[in-house]
Structure formats: structure tokens, C-alpha cells
Amino acid sequence: DGEYCSQKMEEFLPKIHYVQGGYDDPEAFKRLDAAVSKLETEMIADSKSAAKDSHRHDVGANRLFYLAVPPSVFSEAIAGVNQGARAPHGWTRVVVEKPFGRDAESYAKMRVEVAEQLSEDETYRIDHYLGKELVQNLMTLRFANAIFEPIWNRNYIESVEVTFKENFGVEGRAGYFDNIGIIRDIMQNHLLQVLALVGMEGPLSLHSEDIRNEKVKLLRSIKQLTPEDFVLGQYRAAGKRQGYLDDPDVPNSSRCPTFAACVFNINNRRWDGVPFLMKAGKALDERKAEIRIRFKKVPGNIFGASNMNGNELVIRVQPDEAIYLKITSKVPGLTSRLDESRLNLFYRTAWEESKDIPDAYERLILDVIHGEKSLFIRDDELLVAWDIFSPALLAMENDHQLKPEPYNYGSTGPVECEYLAAKHGVKWGYD
Amino acid sequence: KPPPTPRNPPHQTHTLPLSTMQQHGPEDKSCWFSGTQYLSNTLTIAVLGASGDLAKKKTFPSLFSLFNLGYIPETALILGYARSDLSDADLRERIKPFLPDEPKRDKFLERVVYVKGAYDSEEDFGQLDARMAGYESGAKDEGGECDVANRLFYFALPPSVFASAARAVSATCQTNNGWKRVIFEKPFGHSLKSFRKLVDDIDSTFSESQIYRIDHYLGKEMVQNLMALRFTNAMFEPIWNRDHVQSVSIHFKENFGTDGRGGYFDSIGIIRDVMQNHLLQVLSIIAMEPPVSVSGERGSEFLRDEKVKVLQSIEPIKIENVVLGQYLKEIDGQNRPGYRDDDGVPNDSVTPTFATIVFYIRNARWAGVPFIMRAGKALNERKSEIRVQFKRPATADYLFSEAEHSAPNELVMRLQPEEAIYLKMNVKTPGLAQTTTVTEMNLDYQNRFKETEAGEAPEPDAYARLILEVLRGRHATFVREDELQIAWELFDPLLEKIEKERSEPIGYAYGSRGPKESDELFERVGFQYAGEQYHWKK
Numbered sequence: 016d017g018e019y020c021s022q023k024m025e026e027f028l029p030k031i032h033y034v035q036g037g038y039d040d041p042e043a044f045k046r047l048d049a050a051v052s053k054l055e056t057e058m059i060a061d062s063k064s065a066a067k068d069s070h071r072h073d074v075g076a077n078r079l080f081y082l083a084v085p086p087s088v089f090s091e092a093i094a095g096v097n098q099g100a101r102a103p104h105g106w107t108r109v110v111v112e113k114p115f116g117r118d119a120e121s122y123a124k125m126r127v128e129v130a131e132q133l134s135e136d137e138t139y140r141i142d143h144y145l146g147k148e149l150v151q152n153l154m155t156l157r158f159a160n161a162i163f164e165p166i167w168n169r170n171y172i173e174s175v176e177v178t179f180k181e182n183f184g185v186e187g188r189a190g191y192f193d194n195i196g197i198i199r200d201i202m203q204n205h206l207l208q209v210l211a212l213v214g215m216e217g218p219l220s221l222h223s224e225d226i227r228n229e230k231v232k233l234l235r236s237i238k239q240l241t242p243e244d245f246v247l248g249q250y251r252a253a254g255k256r257q258g259y260l261d262d263p264d265v266p267n268s269s270r271c272p273t274f275a276a277c278v279f280n281i282n283n284r285r286w287d288g289v290p291f292l293m294k295a296g297k298a299l300d301e302r303k304a305e306i307r308i309r310f311k312k313v314p315g316n317i318f319g320a321s322n323m324n325g326n327e328l329v330i331r332v333q334p335d336e337a338i339y340l341k342i343t344s345k346v347p348g349l350t351s352r353l354d355e356s357r358l359n360l361f362y363r364t365a366w367e368e369s370k371d372i373p374d375a376y377e378r379l380i381l382d383v384i385h386g387e388k389s390l391f392i393r394d395d396e397l398l399v400a401w402d403i404f405s406p407a408l409l410a411m412e413n414d415h416q417l418k419p420e421p422y423n424y425g426s427t428g429p430v431e432c433e434y435l436a437a438k439h440g441v442k443w444g445y446d
Numbered sequence: 447k448p449p450p451t452p453r454n455p456p457h458q459t460h461t462l463p464l465s466t467m468q469q470h471g472p473e474d475k476s477c478w479f480s481g482t483q484y485l486s487n488t489l490t491i492a493v494l495g496a497s498g499d500l501a502k503k504k505t506f507p508s509l510f511s512l513f514n515l516g517y518i519p520e521t522a523l524i525l526g527y528a529r530s531d532l533s534d535a536d537l538r539e540r541i542k543p544f545l546p547d548e549p550k551r552d553k554f555l556e557r558v559v560y561v562k563g564a565y566d567s568e569e570d571f572g573q574l575d576a577r578m579a580g581y582e583s584g585a586k587d588e589g590g591e592c593d594v595a596n597r598l599f600y601f602a603l604p605p606s607v608f609a610s611a612a613r614a615v616s617a618t619c620q621t622n623n624g625w626k627r628v629i630f631e632k633p634f635g636h637s638l639k640s641f642r643k644l645v646d647d648i649d650s651t652f653s654e655s656q657i658y659r660i661d662h663y664l665g666k667e668m669v670q671n672l673m674a675l676r677f678t679n680a681m682f683e684p685i686w687n688r689d690h691v692q693s694v695s696i697h698f699k700e701n702f703g704t705d706g707r708g709g710y711f712d713s714i715g716i717i718r719d720v721m722q723n724h725l726l727q728v729l730s731i732i733a734m735e736p737p738v739s740v741s742g743e744r745g746s747e748f749l750r751d752e753k754v755k756v757l758q759s760i761e762p763i764k765i766e767n768v769v770l771g772q773y774l775k776e777i778d779g780q781n782r783p784g785y786r787d788d789d790g791v792p793n794d795s796v797t798p799t800f801a802t803i804v805f806y807i808r809n810a811r812w813a814g815v816p817f818i819m820r821a822g823k824a825l826n827e828r829k830s831e832i833r834v835q836f837k838r839p840a841t842a843d844y845l846f847s848e849a850e851h852s853a854p855n856e857l858v859m860r861l862q863p864e865e866a867i868y869l870k871m872n873v874k875t876p877g878l879a880q881t882t883t884v885t886e887m888n889l890d891y892q893n894r895f896k897e898t899e900a901g902e903a904p905e906p907d908a909y910a911r912l913i914l915e916v917l918r919g920r921h922a923t924f925v926r927e928d929e930l931q932i933a934w935e936l937f938d939p940l941l942e943k944i945e946k947e948r949s950e951p952i953g954y955a956y957g958s959r960g961p962k963e964s965d966e967l968f969e970r971v972g973f974q975y976a977g978e979q980y981h982w983k984k
Contacts, residue, residue, distance in 0.1 A: 155846070
């Protein structure tokens with residue numbers, strides 16, 4: 016690893032150049048354009064002089080713009096790129112990061128602004144969860160394995176959970192986070208994307224538009240959320256850790272949720288009546304992101320034991336990628352005792368190379384270069400996603416009587432969360 | 447609660463014994479479904495054929511295993527019965543080397559005594575009875591909680607003396623006031639005709655409810671787990687049928703030949719040795735419908751009723767669905783001898799040491815699904831497993847261009863050498879590639895169940911497990927007479943044909959995969975080879 020890596024690093028670093036300028040300064044973008052054009056000319060000359068390409072006259076130069084800028088200068092930056100720095104010979108692609116608006120209204124405004132500068136084709140909206148190994152695996156898991164599709168519906172599935180847990184708080188980013196809250200930060204984008212992949216119908220092909228069409232279709236079937244569907248929490252000090260409100264960058268009266276759980280109802284033939292639970296929280300007891308499909312219990316159980324759990328398929332996105340199936344099996348030995356056990360696929364043991372699983376961002380940037388859009392969010396997906404969350408979000412923010420339930424730093428979250436699931440006749444799965 | 451009305455199992459072209467409920471005789475009413483009741487009663491166990499191989503290597507060690515764990519009370523009396531002239535000490539010396547060196551070993555050996563006698567002599571068995579009765583009355587005097595005395599007879603005898611021993615034991619040794627149970631070992635006949643003769647010969651000796659016929663595969667951990675797996679996991683049942691299953695295959699592979707015991711094997715052949723009993727039992731558990739229940743007083747019979755029902759639905763074997771083989775000398779390697787090179791085997795023997803047979807079950811759940819049984823000696827590895835292979839998903843071909851790298855899902859249950867259950871499935875190849883890869887979700891048996899029963903070794907022997915079931919009075923893991931009847935009806939025509947026509951089995955080299963015609967048969971009936979398994983074509 017080491018030697019090869021450092022050699023590559025020596026080749027890589029000289030390729031990095033710096034141009035200074037304001038995000039809203041057209042002159043700065045002209046300077047950027049000039050700098051890039053100069054570099055492009057050099058690169059083209061180099062590649063022509065290398066024997067292979069000397070006959071070619073059509074060598075283009077593509078430009079990829081990665082916007083890692085604060086939301087406040089977003090539109091200006093895009094305008095700057097479009098008006099000052101487009102690639103004259105080749106494609107121009109712009110990668111943008113969330114947040115994509117604060118709510119339905121602000122997104123509607125933003126998309127118009129962006130559409131004035133860029134085509135949908137050129138716009139690559141990152142949701143890095145789509146680049147995660149096991150999230151990408153969902154297509155293969157569902158459609159390359161005959162055993163899952165027949166039972167992937169309301170007849171056999173009791174509930175679906177998508178969970179995100181962090182075991183640290185906002186330390187250091189509180190100023191940014193307080194404006195956003197956990198729902199905008201994690202649920203409305205990352206977890207909803209994952210939910211769409213779990214619930215969607217089989218696509219026509221693995222072409223990006225076909226997959227995204229199915230995702231949008233699924234999202235459109237989701238009933239709009241109301242505040243009653245939510246449980247909100249905010250972590251407080253426990254042990255040596257300080258609470259959310261103790262952070263100097265957080266206003267004392269902040270009602271910003273650091274934890275939220277909600278239940279979705281999907282109004283289609285496949286999923287009618289199956290609660291889709293979603294949970295996201297900071298400062299909890301562990302770091303984990305997973306998808307959990309809980310199957311119904313065995314009808315007409317002949318073994319007499321009435322408290323046996325149903326099967327579960329668990330897809331652990333992070334840490335320690337794994338897929339496992341919880342089943343019931345006979346305990347080895349002289350009795351007929353039954354117990355839960357697991358069929359395990361641990362990525363770290365199954366593949367040598369898995370310790371080098373590329374970061375989601377590596378994969379995503381590679382896809383931009385290839386023009387492969389299936390791992391990026393389409394405009395209409397975002398519109399629907401905001402449609403689902405926006406009214407409830409704004410209602411909860413404007414209701415000053417509504418306070419998030421406090422929970423201890425390092426605990427499993429607010430107690431009310433259990434009642435939310437119980438209200439729909441199901442339970443959260445814990446391992 | 448009054449006992450439920452007895453049911454008759456379905457009748458076919460043969461007469462079957464009445465449902466076991468009706469045969470339930472008075473001798474079993476006390477401590478009916480005893481469970482653990484037997485622990486507080488007096489217990490004597492007689493091992494008939496005590497000087498033989500089976501008794502030494504399997505029976506006594508299993509009894510010790512149970513004794514060691516407290517499942518056989520320390521006051522129990524164990525009597526070895528055989529023709530040899532032995533003293534108690536002689537017998538103990540013989541069996542001691544086969545027992546593990548545990549602290550309770552000597553205590554166990556003290557409970558073992560020897561009674562000499564002929565297998566067909568009522569007088570000699572009378573002595574056995576007297577010995578048992580003497581012990582029982584002594585125990586009663588000492589004030590046991592329940593003055594009930596139970597007796598268990600383990601028949602570790604060769605077929606030639608079996609029937610006469612059964613008659614003699616039945617006539618003389620059922621004088622106790624508790625239950626009297628008998629354990630019978632295979633072979634249960636050599637053909638349908640000889641099986642019926644055997645049944646007639648021991649007619650009116652013991653009732654079906656007293657009889658426990660051992661098929662040790664039913665005592666294997668994984669085979670017992672099969673039922674738990676099928677009926678306690680809601681996700682398997684919806685796909686456990688012809689709509690989703692491509693094939694079911696049951697494999698038995700040994701990597702050694704007859705090694706000097708060819709003479710004995712030659713009259714039996716692989717079909718009688720392994721397929722007509724062990725593998726057929728496994729097949730019935732895989733294919734059966736869920737029983738009414740598996741627990742409670744009638745659980746065993748409900749379970750066995752379902753096994754019988756599915757066996758009756760198996761279509762007669764077609765000769766074009768059979769491949770027979772016989773192993774030849776090894777090519778390269780250690781040059782191990784072929785089957786006919788064995789001294790005890792006639793030079794023109796056509797006895798199969800390998801067979802692949804495809805079955806079809808004529809019912810709504812399984813019509814058209816091939817159930818492939820493959821068994822063989824002197825192959826390339828030692829392995830026994832069950833593979834339930836599922837159909838390829840309808841979407842695979844148009845969604846995944848790398849279709850040839852994906853494999854059909856399989857649920858694999860390995861019986862030996864190491865128990866395992868794994869689900870073969872397709873995932874996206876980790877990393878930046880967009881291809882699929884075949885991998886598995888694995889039930890890590892060895893590590894997962896480190897803690898089983900308190901203080902118990904993780905892998906009790908199949909025999910120990912089965913004997914315990916006899917003590918508990920549970921028939922579920924033993925073979926019922928009607929099951930045997932159907933098993934013989936199913937295989938008899940093929941066995942007769944082999945004997946009559948004496949056609950040459952296909953030769954295969956010692957240590958190879960077996961005849962390639964077997965692989966061709968697998969392929970012809972629809973078994974899907976996936977990449978890594980498909981060796982021979984390359």
C-alpha cells in the first residue's frame with residue numbers, strides 16, 4: 016500500500032492548482048476560466064505529443080465543477096460557472112451538495128434558479144448514501160435473488176425500518192446544525208432515498224432513468240406526513256458529555272430536534288398497511304445505519320411456542336458492512352429447544368478486498384465522469400421528497416408549544432419512540 | 447380429557463397396521479407420555495448382542511453419554527446379553543476402551559452386568575427376566591418415588607437371529623409393571639418380500655407403540671433442525687414449492703471404499719445401504735406438509751403421518767432416471783484398489799457402490815420438481831448435504847447483463863463433515879465494479895452455539911440423542927412400519943431389476959466425482975450448475 020500510494024501522491028499533487036475569488040464575483044470566474052483554459056491547452060498538447068493521440072484533432076476538454084460552497088452563495092456560484100467558466104469543447108457537469116432548499120417552497124425557488132443556469136443533464140445532486148456499498152447492493156439483492164421478491168410485499172412483511180444512529184453530538188458544528196435539524200439533515204434525503212430503493216417496483220433496466228423513475232413512483236405513493244407521525248428528541252447532558260443546549264453555539268431556547276422518528280404509509284398494492292419506520296439521531300448509544308425488514312410470524316405455528324420472533328433481513332450499511340438473516344433454528348443438543356440464530360454475510364470476512372471498499376464519494380465522482388446518473392437525485396425526486404416532509408416540518412417548527420423530548424447523551428433515544436411504533440402495531444428491532 | 451378418536455392411516459394396495467392409537471396397549475398407560483417421568487422410576491436396559499461391534503462402538507458409548515449427563519439415572523441397571531462366555535468384568539473391560547475418560551466412567555461400568563444366553567432360547571431369556579426382576583424388586587424395597595419399573599431392550603443383533611430373539615423377549619421379559627420398549631436396528635429386510643416376512647415373523651410380539659426403529663440420520667443435529675427451519679421461519683414456507691424451487695438434491699459422498707468389508711457390502715449395495723433408508727427419510731422431511739402439531743401426546747404420530755403421506759405421493763422410479771456406478775482402481779494418487787479387487791467381492795459383481803436416482807412427487811406442492819438422490823463410496827470427498835435450489839429470478843436476465851456470474855439461490859444444509867447451513871445468494875461485487883458476485887449467508891454452527899445445554903459437549907452423538915427420545919417416549923424420530931413398507935415398495939422394483947438383469951454399473955475411478963453420466967442426469971432434469979460447481983466439463 017504505502018509505497019505505491021506515495022508514488023501516486025507525488026504524481027497527483029502537482030495537478031492541483033488554486034484560484035482565488037469570491038463566489039459571487041463574475042471576474043473571479045473569468046480568472047478561473049482562463050486558468051483552466053491554459054491548463055487544458057497544455058494537457059492537450061501533451062497528449063498529442065504522446066505518440067498515440069498525435070493524429071487526433073478532436074480531443075475535447077471536459078469540465079467537472081464540484082460545488083462545496085455554503086448554501087447562501089449557491090445560486091451565485093452556479094451562475095458564475097455557467098456564465099464564466101463553461102467548457103468550450105466538451106461537457107460541463109456540476110456536482111452540487113445538499114441542502115437543496117429548506118422546504119418545498121424554497122426548493123421550488125432554487126430549482127428555477129438552477130434551471131436558468133444548468134440543464135438537468137448537467138446537474139448532479141449528490142446524496143452520498145446512494146454511493147454506499149450496501150445501498151448500491153439493494154438492486155442486486157432484490158432482483159438477482161429469486162428468494163426475496165415473492166415475499167417482498169404486504170403479505171409477508173410486517174414492517175420496514177430505516178435507521179441512522181450517531182454516537183456523538185453536534186460538537187463544533189452546532190451553529191450550522193441548529194438551522195437545519197435532524198429531519199432535513201438526514202431523513203428527508205438520505206434515509207428517504209434508501210426507503211425508496213427498498214420499496215420500489217422492479218425497474219425496466221438498470222439504466223439510471225429507469226431506476227429513478229421507479230423511485231419517484233414509490234415516493235409519490237407515500238402519504239404526506241403530519242406532525243402526529245413524528246416523535247422529536249433533543250439530547251441532554253449525561254455523564255461527562257454536554258447536552259445540545261449546553262453547546263455555546265446553540266441558542267438557549269432552541270427547539271431543534273437532534274433525534275426524530277416517523278412512520279410512513281405507502282399507498283399502493285404492494286405495501287398498503289405495512290408501516291415504514293424511520294429513525295435518525297445524534298448522541299445515541301452506538302453508531303449504525305441499517306435497513307431492517309421484519310417478516311410476519313408463522314401462521315398456524317405448530318411448535319407451540321407462541322413468542323417466537325418472525326424472520327428479519329438486516330442490511331447494515333455502516334459500520335462493518337453486513338447482511339444477515341435472523342432465523343429460528345433448533346439449539347444443538349439433546350433438547351428440542353428453539354432459538355434465534357443468524358445466517359451471516361460479513362463483508363469484512365467474505366472478501367479480502369472489502370477493507371478497501373471505496374468511500375461513497377469516490378464512487379460518485381467516478382460516476383459523474385462516466386455520466387452515470389443512477390446514484391444522483393433527480394429534480395422530480397426532490398420535489399416529491401419535499402412534498403412529503405415540508406408541511407409537517409413547518410408546522411412543527413412554527414408550533415412553539417411543541418418541544419422535543421429530552422434524552423440522555425448515549426442512550427437509545429426518547430421513550431416516546433417506542434409508543435410511535437406501538438401505535439402502528441409493530442416494534443422497533445434491536446439487533 | 448378423553449383420548450381422541452383413533453385415525454386410520456390411508457390404505458393402499460397393502461394392508462397396514464392400524465393407527466398406533468388403537469394399538470395402545472395397557473402396558474403403556476402408566477407413564478404414558480413420560481417425558482422425564484422415567485427418571486424417578488426404576489430403569490433397566492438390556493443390550494442384546496452386547497459382544498458385537500455395534501454394541502461396543504455405538505450402544506454402550508451412547509448409554510454412557512446419557513448416564514454422564516444425568517439422563518440415565520445412576521441407579522439404572524444395564525445388562526449385556528450375548529452368547530459368549532463372559533463375566534461382568536470381562537464385558538466391562540471390552541467396552542471400557544470405547545468410553546471417553548470421564549469421571550463417571552467407573553460408576554457407569556459398575557452398573558453394567560452380563561447375562562449369557564442364546565438368542566432363540568426362551569429359557570435363557572427367562573434368566574434375563576429373572577435378573578431384571580430381581581433388581582427391580584430390590585429397588586422398590588429401597589423406596590423409589592414411583593414404584594414403576596421400566597425396561598428398554600436394545601436389539602443390536604444380526605438379521606439371522608433377530609426374529610427369534612424378538613419372540614423370546616416378548617414371551618418372557620415383559621413382566622415388569624412399567625413400560626417395555628424395544629429398539630430395532632436396520633436392516634429391516636432385504637427386499638419388500640423379506641420385509642413382509644420379517645413383519646410376520648415378529649407379529650404379535652410387540653405393538654407399534656413399543657417399537658422404536660432407528661435410522662440414525664433422524665438423530666443427526668441438522669436433520670432435526672430441518673423441521674425447525676421449515677416450520678418456524680415464515681420466509682421459507684412461501685417459496686418451498688414448485689413455483690420457486692428448481693430442484694432438491696440430497697448428496698451422500700464417502701471418500702473411502704469398502705476397504706476389506708466388500709464381502710458384506712456386496713449383498714447390500716449402496717441403495718439399500720444408504721438411499722432406501724437414510725436419504726429417503728431426509729427427503730420425506732424436506733417434502734412433507736406441516737403436521738397438525740409436533741408437540742404433545744400425539745405430535746409424533748401427526749409428524750409421521752405427514753411423512754408417510756408424502757412418501758405415498760412419490761411416483762415409481764423410472765429406469766431412465768437412474769445411474770449406477772461401481773468404483774475402479776484409483777488413477778494416480780495412492781493407487782487404491784477398485785471394488786472388485788476386494789477379496790470378498792466376486793469378480794463379476796454388479797453391486798452398485800454409486801447411484802443417482804431422480805424422484806418426482808405427485809402432489810400440488812411438488813409436481814414437476816426433481817428430487818435427486820446421489821450416494822457413493824470412494825469418491826473425491828466426504829460430504830453429506832441437502833441442497834434446495836431455487837429458480838432463477840424472472841428479472842435476472844434482462845436486468846443484469848453479467849447474468850452468467852449470478853447463480854440461482856440455494857439453501858444448503860450440510861450434515862457432515864461439519865454441520866452448516868448457508869444461503870447462496872448474489873450481491874453486487876464490492877468495490878467500484880458493477881458486476882454481481884455469488885456469495886453466501888452463513889449460519890456459523892460451530893461458533894454460534896458454543897453454549898448449548900449446561901455442561902454438555904456441543905455435539906451429542908446421534909445414537910445418544912435417539913436413545914434419549916426412547917426414554918422420553920417420543921416416536922417422532924423413529925421409523926414407523928408403514929413408512930418402511932412404502933420405502934420398500936418404492937425401491938423394490940429397481941432392486942429386483944438390478945438383480946435380474948445384472949447389467950454392468952458404470953465404472954468410475956476411486957477418488958473421482960463419480961460417473962459423468964450422473965452429472966448428465968442432474969443436468970437433464972434441470973439442476974442448474976453454477977460456475978464453480980461445474981467442474982467436469984472443463
